[in-house]
Amino acid sequence: MEVGLEIRGLKNSLVGPFDCVMGPGECIAVTGRSGAGKSRLLRMIADLDPHEGVVAFRGYLQNEIAAAQWRRQVMYFPAESGWWSDNVGDHFANRAEAEPLLHAVGLSEDMLGMSVHRLSTGERQRMALVRGLLLQPDVLLLDEPCSALDAVITARVEELLSRIRKAGTMIVLVTHDEDQVRRMADRRFRVLEGGRICEDMI
Numbered sequence: 001m002e003v004g005l006e007i008r009g010l011k012n013s014l015v016g017p018f019d020c021v022m023g024p025g026e027c028i029a030v031t032g033r034s035g036a037g038k039s040r041l042l043r044m045i046a047d048l049d050p051h052e053g054v055v056a057f058r059g060y061l062q063n064e065i066a067a068a069q070w071r072r073q074v075m076y077f078p079a080e081s082g083w084w085s086d087n088v089g090d091h092f093a094n095r096a097e098a099e100p101l102l103h104a105v106g107l108s109e110d111m112l113g114m115s116v117h118r119l120s121t122g123e124r125q126r127m128a129l130v131r132g133l134l135l136q137p138d139v140l141l142l143d144e145p146c147s148a149l150d151a152v153i154t155a156r157v158e159e160l161l162s163r164i165r166k167a168g169t170m171i172v173l174v175t176h177d178e179d180q181v182r183r184m185a186d187r188r189f190r191v192l193e194g195g196r197i198c199e200d201m202i
């Protein structure tokens with residue numbers, strides 16, 4: 001298998017160690033009870049939290065790549081994204097490029113003219129996903145990306161993610177939705193009590 005993302009002995013005081021090798025286009029799900037450490041795990045992979053262990057992307061170690069570049073290639077999508085301007089459109093360098101992705105997840109380009117605070121939770125969630133996808137990361141670290149979405153919109157988001165995977169993009173998906181694990185994931189890891197992580201059946 002061609003190696004895309006390689007994770008060896010990744011841990012902090014709360015969670016791990018985690019070992020996983022992902023190939024292009026692969027999607028792994030990470031599940032576990034609330035507070036188990038799933039978000040912490042994604043943040044370590046993105047180099048946003050201190051950690052021990054090795055993470056490499058296409059053979060390049062995390063610490064050989066500038067943090068900003070790493071985070072752009074291996075991008076963390078938090079459950080609730082930050083916004084640095086009140087206007088939605090200010091977060092998009094190229095609005096024309098955004099339109100097809102907005103439509104794909106059931107949003108309208110008119111929303112780019114709105115205040116962030118006018119968007120619903122689910123609209124903000126999808127807007128943040130589109131904002132990140134436009135930067136074309138190679139690995140998506142998705143933290144409950146559909147938690148605020150209904151079944152129809154969830155299906156559209158999953159369809160978009162499947163298309164992106166076909167181009168080789170890898171996904172680490174944190175979710176509480178067992179059906180989504182079955183629809184999306186090639187493999188599943190569970191974060192257990194005490195932060196131990198084990199691979200389990202889908």
Ligand SMILES: Nc1ncnc2c1ncn2[C@@H]1O[C@H](COP(=O)(O)OP(=O)(O)OP(=O)(O)O)[C@@H](O)[C@H]1O
Pocket residue numbers: 014032033034035036037038039040041
């Ligand atoms: N900066 C931090 N320093 C220390 N502990 C933290 C920090 N942030 C979160 N925690 C704790 O780490 C534990 C794991 O948090 P995390 O957000 O990773 O859980 P989670 O599995 O993603 O939960 P959920 O499913 O509810 O989102 C929690 O007990 C949380 O209180």
